[in-house]
Amino acid sequence: MSFAAAGQGGPALQRLDFAALAGFAEDDLAPAFAAFRASAEAIVTQSAPLRAGLPPSAALIAAADAAMRLGDASGEAARAFFTGQFRPHRIKAGPAFFTGYFEPVVEGSLTRSAEFAAPILSRPPDLVTLPAGEQLSGPDGPLQAGLRAPDGSLAPCPDRAAIEAGALDRRATPIVWLHDPVEVFIIQVQGSARVKLPEGRMLRLSYAGRNGWPYTSIGRILVEEAHIAPAEMSLARLKEWIRENGQAINEAGRALMQRNRSYIFFQAEEMFGDAPGPTGAQGVSLVPLRSLAVDRTMWAYGLPVWVDAELPWHQPTPTAFRRLMIAQDTGSAIVGQKRADIYVGSGDQAGRIAGGFRHTGEMIVLLPRGEEP
Numbered sequence: 001m002s003f004a005a006a007g008q009g010g011p012a013l014q015r016l017d018f019a020a021l022a023g024f025a026e027d028d029l030a031p032a033f034a035a036f037r038a039s040a041e042a043i044v045t046q047s048a049p050l051r052a053g054l055p056p057s058a059a060l061i062a063a064a065d066a067a068m069r070l071g072d073a074s075g076e077a078a079r080a081f082f083t084g085q086f087r088p089h090r091i092k093a094g095p096a097f098f099t100g101y102f103e104p105v106v107e108g109s110l111t112r113s114a115e116f117a118a119p120i121l122s123r124p125p126d127l128v129t130l131p132a133g134e135q136l137s138g139p140d141g142p143l144q145a146g147l148r149a150p151d152g153s154l155a156p157c158p159d160r161a162a163i164e165a166g167a168l169d170r171r172a173t174p175i176v177w178l179h180d181p182v183e184v185f186i187i188q189v190q191g192s193a194r195v196k197l198p199e200g201r202m203l204r205l206s207y208a209g210r211n212g213w214p215y216t217s218i219g220r221i222l223v224e225e226a227h228i229a230p231a232e233m234s235l236a237r238l239k240e241w242i243r244e245n246g247q248a249i250n251e252a253g254r255a256l257m258q259r260n261r262s263y264i265f266f267q268a269e270e271m272f273g274d275a276p277g278p279t280g281a282q283g284v285s286l287v288p289l290r291s292l293a294v295d296r297t298m299w300a301y302g303l304p305v306w307v308d309a310e311l312p313w314h315q316p317t318p319t320a321f322r323r324l325m326i327a328q329d330t331g332s333a334i335v336g337q338k339r340a341d342i343y344v345g346s347g348d349q350a351g352r353i354a355g356g357f358r359h360t361g362e363m364i365v366l367l368p369r370g371e372e373p
Contacts, residue, residue: 001371002057002300004337010298011337013089013365013373021088021306021364023322031290032304032324033067033078038284039302039326040064050207051281051330052131053296059368060302082324086304086366089373096338096363098309100354101190101293101331103278103286103346106183108176108195108203118181119174120195121163123208123265126171128154132297136212145212147171157211159261164249175268176203182242185257186235188264191331192278194271194346202271206279213261215332221259235355262332277346280329288345289313293329298337299365303327305340309361313344313353321361338363 004010018024042049043056043064056064063085073081109116126148135142138156146154158167164181176195178184187193187205195203219238222228228237242253276285280293282301292305299305305325310318325342334341340363344354367373 001373002054002060002303003365003367003373004054004298005373012092013367014092015372016088016090016364018083018088021322022308023320024306024324027323028075029078029082029324030073030075031287032326033073033081035287035290035326035328036082036302036304037067037072038287039282039328040067042282042284043302044068047283049282049301050279051129051296053281053330054132054298054300056300056302057368057371059371060300062370063368064302082304082366084369086368087372088306088364088366090362090364091338093338095360096307096309096340097336098307098311098340098342098357098359098361098363099333100311100342100344100357102344102350102354103192103194104183104187104190104351105194105196105347106178106187107198108178109198110176112174112177116177116179118178118184120176120178120184120187120205120266120268121168121172122175122267124157124168124171127157127209127211127265129209130212138213141214143212145210157213157263159211159213159258160263161258161261163211163263164258172265175266176205180243181247181254181257182239185242185260186239187266188262189333191264191329195268203268204271204275204278205266205268207264207281208267209265210332211261211263211265213263215262216260217333218256218260221256233358235351277343280343282328284328286328286343287326288343288350289323290325291328291343292325293331293334293341293343294327295334295336295339296330299327301327304366306364306366307340307342307361308364309359311342311359311361312356316356318359324366 245252311321344350
C-alpha cells in the first residue's frame with residue numbers, strides 16, 4: 001500500500017465521492033496534473049528519492065504509468081484522469097494542521113570574509129542515513145543517521161552545537177558562506193535556498209542529508225517561554241528575536257538555535273535562467289501551491305491530496321484555499337497522518353506568506369482505485 005495501513009498505526013479512512021469535496025469542481029486541475037506527472041516519472045523510472053519513504057503501491061505505479069502515457073492534459077482531461085484513477089478518502093482523526101515553507105533567496109560568497117562568515121556545510125562522506133523505520137541508539141534517544149566508522153560500525157553524528165563548535169571540520173566542508181547563522185538556520189528549516197553571489201551568479205542549495213537528531217521547533221519554544229506572544233509569532237519575528245539577542249557562541253540567540261539539535265547538510269549547483277522550483281524529497285522540482293510535504297512514514301510520494309482550509313495565501317486575512325496538491329516532499333517537523341506543509345514559492349514574499357500558515361483544515365487523500373483500505 002502507498003499509505004500506512006490502520007493496523008500498522010496508520011490512518012482510519014472514510015470513503016467519499018468527489019462531489020463531497022467543496023471547491024473541487026472549480027479547481028483548475030491542469031497544474032496539479034503537471035505536478036503529478038513529474039512524480040509519476042520518478043515512480044515509473046524508480047528514481048531514488050532524496051529521503052526514502054513508503055514505497056509506491058502497485059496501484060499508484062499503475063496510475064503513474066497512465067499519467068505518463070497521457071502526456072500533457074488540459075483542465076477537463078486532468079479532471080477525467082484524477083476522477084478516473086483515484087477515489088477520495090477523508091482521514092478521520094480530527095482536523096489537519098497546515099504550515100507553509102518556501103525557498104529563501106539570500107546573498108552569499110564562495111569565500112569567507114567579515115561580511116560572509118556563516119558556512120553552509122556539505123554532507124560528510126561517512127554520514128549514513130537510516131531507512132524509514134530504522135533507528136540508531138543515541139545519547140539522548142533514537143537517531144535517524146550516524147557516522148560510519150572504519151570498522152563498519154555506526155556512531156551518533158554530533159548535534160548542532162557540536163557541529164558549530166567544529167566537530168565535523170574534517171568531514172563537512174563549507175560550500176558557501178552567508179551573512180549570519182540565522183540565515184543558515186532558516187535555510188536548514190526550509191530545506192533549500194538560492195544564493196546570489198557577488199559576481200552575479202546564482203547557486204541553488206538542495207538537501208543532502210541531516211545529522212539524524214530530532215527536530216525541535218524554536219518558534220514554539222519562544223512562545224512557550226513567553227518571549228513572543230502566539231499572535232506575534234512569524235518567521236520574521238523569530239529572526240528578529242535571534243538577531244536582537246545575539247548570535248555569537250553563548251549568546252541567547254545562538255543558544256536558542258542550538259536547542260534544535262537537528263542539522264542539515266546541502267549540495268550546490270549553479271542556476272541558469274528561469275530554473276524550476278527546488279528539488280523536494282521525492283527528487284522532483286516543487287511547484288508553488290501544488291506541492292505538499294507530508295509524513296513520509298504515513299504517505300507515499302506522489303499521492304494526490306485535497307486541501308480545504310482557510311489560509312492567508314493571497315491576502316493577510318485568511319480565505320478559502322481549496323485545491324488538489326501532490327505529496328512530493330517531507331520534513332523533520334512534518335509528523336503525523338494529518339500534518340502537512342504547503343510549498344509557497346521562492347523569495348521574500350513567499351516567505352512572508354509561508355510564515356503566516358499555522359491553520360487547521362481538511363486533508364483528504366486520493367488513493368488509487370483498487371487500493372481502498
